[in-house]
Amino acid sequence: MEPQTGGQRQHFQQSNGALLERVTIGQPELLCTRFVQRSFHWIARIAIFNFIRDCECIFQVANDLTSFLRFVLPE
Incomplete structure (x- = not known):
């Protein structure tokens, strides 16, 4: 994942030799806006x-009612 505008990458070396990477986002309000837009889209x-x-x-109820009235009421 590439950092957003104003973001940065930080690398950490653990004691067991594993290399970790943390990406920080400089503009969290963009993430919030995207979340709200996606949520609204699904809603x-x-x-x-x-x-x-x-x-x-x-329409099904209207159709059933019409059929019932045709059966009950003579033409």
Whole structure:
């Protein structure tokens, strides 16, 4: 992962010889903004899906009601 604008890389050598790298981000508000945008995007997708599902349910109820009325009421 490349550091963002203003970020830096730091390398650490552990006592067992393992090399660790820590990437710090200089602008955490960008990460917060991206998180909010992604969250909003998923919330919008779920809301649209639920709306379409509800419309399908309403049409099904209307269709069932029409069929019932045709059966009960003579023409």
